Structure formats: structure tokens, C-alpha cells
Amino acid sequence: MLRKTVALPGRLRRRLVRTVRHWIPSGRTGEQEVPPPAPWPNTRKRNYEVWGQEYDWAQKGEEWTPSPEWKQGLINDVLLRWIGRNGTVLEIGPGGGRWTESLQQIAKRLVLVDLTEKSIDLCKQRFEGCGNIDYFTNDGKSLGFLPSESIDYVWSWDAFVHIDKEDTAAYMAEFARVLKPGASAVIHHPSGLDTRGGWRSAVTTAFFADLVRRNGLILIEQFDSWGDGKFDVHQHQDTISVFKK
Numbered sequence: 001m002l003r004k005t006v007a008l009p010g011r012l013r014r015r016l017v018r019t020v021r022h023w024i025p026s027g028r029t030g031e032q033e034v035p036p037p038a039p040w041p042n043t044r045k046r047n048y049e050v051w052g053q054e055y056d057w058a059q060k061g062e063e064w065t066p067s068p069e070w071k072q073g074l075i076n077d078v079l080l081r082w083i084g085r086n087g088t089v090l091e092i093g094p095g096g097g098r099w100t101e102s103l104q105q106i107a108k109r110l111v112l113v114d115l116t117e118k119s120i121d122l123c124k125q126r127f128e129g130c131g132n133i134d135y136f137t138n139d140g141k142s143l144g145f146l147p148s149e150s151i152d153y154v155w156s157w158d159a160f161v162h163i164d165k166e167d168t169a170a171y172m173a174e175f176a177r178v179l180k181p182g183a184s185a186v187i188h189h190p191s192g193l194d195t196r197g198g199w200r201s202a203v204t205t206a207f208f209a210d211l212v213r214r215n216g217l218i219l220i221e222q223f224d225s226w227g228d229g230k231f232d233v234h235q236h237q238d239t240i241s242v243f244k245k
Helices: 010-015 044-054 068-082 100-106 115-124 165-178 205-214
Strands: 002-005 021-022 089-090 107-115 133-137 152-157 179-189 218-223 239-244
Touching: 002 239, 021 107, 068 100, 068 179, 089 165, 100 115, 115 133, 115 179, 165 179, 165 205, 205 218, 205 239
Parallel strands: 089 107, 089 152, 107 133, 152 179
Antiparallel strands: 002 021, 179 239, 218 239
């Protein structure tokens, strides 16, 4: 564990210095500013500031990958299990393209949506030669540019953990609209149990499950590990929810 100094916005930086323990996978080097933990809210404005203006995406999000085995296990046991081939896939919050690389290889059409232009520009550069990707920025809660019943699969990792309850609810209503009948989604989100300064929102496992049901969707399962328990998201006590229309 390394002690990191939180970078606070504007006048608050001059008034308060606070440290949090921020985990960096073994073998990673360099200093990285991290967004402040609660009580700083997970608003769209603050998410835009953190990920679109302040954060250094030089490692393309791989700084959150504990090991190559962890990532490949997630691809094999979760992504490829629930995201089928040759469909239209929607990825919310691609960041530096950490999971986009795998999704692009199996999707007939891949739709990337992010709150920040910075993320979309990074992905455009990284996947410049890929002809099956469409890119959109949005307001952090709506998908009005997508037709109803146009999406076969939804994938989102390390994005909804920072999205507040109101905007998560708005997204869920949009998923219910844009998913085709029988389509499925995999969303990584908070459980409400994190105590390690991961800047998680107030969304809980139960709240997310209730959102799924209230929007007429079917919850398939919620879990926090894969690979027979070898790999997990226990660092910040997160949850992965799988649901379908």
C-alpha cells in the first residue's frame, strides 16, 4: 500500500490536504493523483473534471489491472461468457480502451459512450484502424442518440463505481429502452461496503438490483469473483451485476 496525497479542486487545495491509501498493482511505477473519497460527491460535473481534465491516462487504465492473469480471467470468465460475438455492443465509460480492445474483436458493431471528450479521443487514436466502432460523448446519464431496441449487449467496467444513484437510475431506464428483447448487460458497480477510499458512489448491490427490476429487466446474477474464486473485485468490495431484457 502506498500513501497518496489527494489533489483537491480550486480553493479547497489551499485549505485542506488529505491523504488516502491508494492501491497500485505490483510492478507499477510513478505517481498518480486520485480523485478524492467521500464526502466529495460523484456528480457528473466532478466526474468530468476528474476523468476528462485531471487524470493522466498514459497507462490506458491498466494501472487498475492487478495482473495479466486477473485481466485474462475476467475476459474469459465474464466478458466472453456474457458478451456474444457478432452483435452490437455498447460500452459505457471506455476510459483508455482497456476493455474496448477485447470487445472490438468480437463485436459486429461497437458503440463507445463516454462523458468526456478526452476518453473518446484516446480511443479514437488507439483504435484508428478499426472500422466497427462508433464514438459518442453524452451527458453522463442518457443515450438519446441510440434507437430503441438497437443494442445486443452492454458492458461497463470501472465507470458505474463512480456514478451516483440518480444518474445510475437514468442509465438503467435507458438500458431498458435500447436493449433488444433477450439482450444482456454486464455492469461493474459499488456494493456500498467500500471503506478504502475508492471514491465509490452511494449505489449498493441491493439498490442496483431494485433498479433492474423496476425497469422491467431480469436480474441474472450478482457476484464479486470469478475463476473459481481466484480473481475478484474485493479491493473496494464491488459487485458485478448481469441482467437481461
